[in-house]
Amino acid sequence: MSLRFMELNDLKHIVELENQLFLDDGWSEDDFLYEINENDFSFNYVLEEDGQIVGYVGLWLIYEQAQITTIGVNKAYQKKGYASYMMEKMIEISQFHGCSNISLEVRVSNIPAISLYQKYGFEMVTIRKDYYRNHEDAYLMVKKLEVNE
Numbered sequence: 001m002s003l004r005f006m007e008l009n010d011l012k013h014i015v016e017l018e019n020q021l022f023l024d025d026g027w028s029e030d031d032f033l034y035e036i037n038e039n040d041f042s043f044n045y046v047l048e049e050d051g052q053i054v055g056y057v058g059l060w061l062i063y064e065q066a067q068i069t070t071i072g073v074n075k076a077y078q079k080k081g082y083a084s085y086m087m088e089k090m091i092e093i094s095q096f097h098g099c100s101n102i103s104l105e106v107r108v109s110n111i112p113a114i115s116l117y118q119k120y121g122f123e124m125v126t127i128r129k130d131y132y133r134n135h136e137d138a139y140l141m142v143k144k145l146e147v148n149e
Contacts, residue, residue, distance in 0.1 A: 001082070003089055006036060006044035006056060014046070014056050021072045025133050035069070042069070047086055049077070057086045059093065066094035068104040087120050095145050102145060105131060105138040117141050
């Protein structure tokens with residue numbers, strides 16, 4: 001398994017995965033293009049296994065703050081440790097860059113994801129009302145990081 005920077009030629013596959021995983025609430029190709037080409041704080045990665053894209057993750061590094069913006073694993077590869085691997089890498093990258101915490105939003109109904117984030121020490125700090133297009137709320141979850149000096 002290898003994690004590498006997302007490239008433009010990955011986008012067709014990533015957007016298909018995004019739509020498969022998040023239905024009408026996924027990021028568009030334009031959203032990913034903005035993150036890759038224009039957002040200087042954004043770092044986007046693809047996880048590959050045997051040459052196949054099995055997952056992806058986005059991370060914003062904004063001074064002492066890190067935020068996981070999106071994370072997804074192909075349904076055929078779920079429950080095999082790929083999301084855990086990406087979480088560990090995002091935490092490691094955030095610590096390397098001196099971030100004091102890392103955050104993310106997650107649907108209140110996404111119990112498997114919430115459990116994964118709690119496993120890595122993320123805590124629910126507030127509810128973002130009406131956060132998603134379908135009006136579902138999100139938990140803002142935050143993990144304090146050990147800062148590497």
